[in-house]
Amino acid sequence: MQSWRGSGLHAALLGIAVCTFAVTVPANAPAAEVDEVQVGFRDGTGKDIDVALERASLERTPPERAPPTADAKYEDPDALRVTAMVPPQAAVPSLGVESLTATGTKLDRIPEIALESVTCPPLAPARFRCFATVPLRFVVDEIDRAHPVVEARSLRAEVGGAIVVLSKGRKLQTLRVAGPRNSPVGPIPRLRATLRPFVLRNVPGGGPAIGGNDAGAMAQLRTELALASAVWGQCGVTFGPAQALDVRVIDPPPPHLVAFGDDMGLPASGGEVRVRIDGREVTLNTRPRESADRAAREFAAVASRAGFMAVVSPNARIGPGAMGSVDVSLRRKSGQLASAELVNTTDSTLSVRVGAVDFSDGLQHFGDMDSMAGTLEERTLIKALDDGDPTTIELIVIPQFAGGGRIGESFIQSDLSSVRNVVLLDRAGVRARRSSLTLAHELGHVLMNVPGHPDDYGIDTPTLLMDSDASDASPFGPRRLTIDECARVVRESGPRAKIPLLVEWPLGPLKEPPRIKPARIPMRDTASPSTPVGGQ
Template identity: 50%
Template sequence: MSLRARAAAALLLLAPALAPLPTTSVALAARATPGEPPLLVVDRDDDDGDRIPDGEQQLVPSAPELLSLPVPPRAGAGTASFELPSGLRLLAQGKPLAQGAAIPPATRRLELQALRPGRHELRLSGEPLRVSAVEVRALDGAGRTIDLARSHASFQRTPPDRLADDPLADLADPDALRFLLIGVADDLPTTVHLLSLAPSGEVLDRLPDIPLGHVSCPADAPPPLVCGSTRPIRVVADDIDRNHPVVADRSIKARLGGALVVATSSGLKLQMIRIAGPRISALGPLERYRARLRMLLVRGRPGGPPPIGGTDPEAIALVRGEVERANALWGACGISFGPPETLDARVVDPPRPHLLALGCDHGLPASGGEIRFRVDGREITARTTPGMLPLAAARVVASAVTAAGYVVRVSDNAATAASAHGATDLLIRRQGGALVNIEPPVSGRLSTDRTLTACVGAVDLEDGLQHFGDIDAIAGTVEERALIKAYDDGDPSTIDVFMVPSFAEGGRIGESFIYADGGAIRNTIIEDRAGLRVDRAAFALAHELGHVLLDDPAHPDFYGIDTPTRLMDADAANPSAYGPRRLLVDECVRALRQSGPAAPVPLLTAWPLAPLAPLAPSTARGL
């Protein structure tokens, strides 16, 4: 039997049993039609996740793009030789062999790898073998080639729009990709499939039977090679963008860190490209970053129902869905808040009154008097002297609390627009760490000082959470501070999100405390169940996360053109593809500058792309 016949027979035997790639859920089966040369794909993607094209690696893992060849009998004696054209590599145990070298005696795995498209002929131990190869390239809107291994696909940042009269022409879209196939005319398919894989390897979405239109080939693909191109493909975050009728036939839903796989009509892999943040920005390509959230769902009363859903598990499932929606939108910046299933989320009671504020809303200096209150029923008294600021008075009171055997933490707040000085909070716990119960004295006022006020921070959510306004946004209300500081974990690099039943007085669904304000509460968000109900009309959590990551309390429509498609718009509410869901590249850059690894308090850490996990065989067969 000739070498070519043996190779074809080996392919026929192997094709039904080709295993999925270690990093993908689909596989390429080489053509083994009688009379036709085996068909390979130029191996320019990155199956093992090291960001080096497989065709340049010095140790190539076994993959369906490789053509398995029978090991010549003379290889055992170390005398088997080969002759290769420049468009192919011969791999022995995954290592490329130099031209003219002998095949190592211990070779058990001998494979052929394509480096260039077209027809090729090699000789192995003197016997000829003809093969053919096609190449898959990704092109951006300007027609530039996007490296399948070193670069990535990015999420669509513009609303749905119709293509020009020539759907294959270059366009001003910075994110959409065209997939170009190059090869001999007889080898090119008329259609391809596009699959979207999650980082887990799960198939999220697919675009079947995408037609290839004839286009001019690049200069490095001379005749007899021909080229076929898809229309520009939009990588989108959710079903609303995916199913818009104007772009439904060229949009595919994806997930940050996943991949787009160009496949044959039978679902067999040709090449793939990973999905990450913007390819072009003032900071260069943005790949993937991760922020950590801590979700606290606060009951309306101790032991009561959760603020959303009917049970605690239902409530946690709902907030995981909210995080998933935030992940979808912020994926356009290469930013994720982690897999929703690993979210740190729990349902908690509102804290008991454990906070004593000195200075309350006005922060006036003391005139002299007494601060009197009860801790777990035990009365504590401290004297103030004229001219003493709230922060100094608080430390005098803290000494009295400590002397009574309790643990106290002093928390100074920034001055608000209506206060002379910042108020200072005393957070009091028992020796074991449990919150105390603070009450006014049995008789008289908390403070006998005529100017320095004192107040107990009590959290009563049955009438809604008293929220800050423009004047006290930097510090928050006493009730907000009592809630947030009770659950402070001491980690400024974690974004804390509190879900409450409602805000008092209505009209608000979410708010955030940011680092730039310099307040005692930073990188914290409060959302109520109305914010969850508006769902994708306003993306309340994703919007408030934007204030934290951008470190900016303002909205773009306050000082520029009102663009209701932008996520950070102040008042847009529209559940369509033209609603508040888009992020500019400049906003992505600001998020990385203000909250990235080089920030004073880094909320975002680099999250390198990992090799894709394989799918279960039953799922792979379902492709």
């Protein structure tokens, strides 16, 4: 920072390196005072950060004591020291640090942070003196911020925001915040996922699963989304401003889904299937050895001739199944879900069932054998909300799961089913908040495209977000993401992935981004492995 003051005039240059330049001062100008200070950032290896090209990153390690000296190296990959290089005649500056959100709002501040003398780098100008602060930790929330071991050197920050170094109210240096600077896939920029959040009512027209009323439900889920977004900022991932997300409070869907071959996927023996759709009965005649897929598509054609739209979607084969089951979602020509009722079936081997969502006994969840397809009740709920876009993530909050013991679950891409990139969360999962970070954890399964947990097949590390059983609201609870997990997210869901759930969100000016368009449930499914029939 170069500044010149004289007779009430002030000129300043903000740069990223020490350089030489000339200032012409009029002969009759009063005496001027020139201060020259270079302010920067240094990582744990002693490398100075290029603020024009590199970014700060959010803390991924639990709190630990600072290194004993300002020259000592440290292992924390995310903490940064603030450095100051001053000429012999200049006073040691008094520095403070503050963080800004992605919209430019002040988020946190350390009013004053001590400088210690350190060895200058080899290319520093002669006789300059060099100073550095303790390593500063840029953390995701107040839980990390307030731990007594690191409170004096911790600063809340968010992806897309900035770290600003100040002296007596003047800005000396700015460093933007993105993903990790070093990873197996290189520097990770700011990445954005698109979520479609829903809160289900307990019964049609009843109260929502959380929040007490519609406004409370939307506010509570946005708070949960903001927390999950902050946690995933460790990998440079954000879900955008929580207040811009279009949270919808909706009724449970009607019994619109007719499942063929559920669960075992056995072929037909031949017979008659009669289904009543919105009071109108339709009949399908099955043939011996006909597959569930063939029967489902023929039924869709029958429903289409009766004046309904039918969306056919195959499911992954479950563990004990012979083949996968196939679902047919029925809609009116207006796009609204129709109601189906199974009247009778005389086929002895082809299972035909109509799915219904009833929260009075909790949502029937999948087990180990059918996790790749989900239960009929889960599919009935999820396929009623599917937008047909595999690059979006559906988040559905329900009152409760059946049987207790489960507070969240997810469906991932690698199961090769028509149900994918979906997170189900019940009110207990929301209530758990920071003790287990259930929403952030379940989103991790989707973003990393992995069904298991690191402690299922490796060392149990309770500080990891993806730990299967840890529950602790302290900074040592399940909230950390490893650099390998961040790299996997980029490979599996990044902009170059087969199904890119994340898009790069360039760091523009610190201002409010445009609001996300409201979620829309389309009349037909065109981008997922589902086939619409009829309804022209």
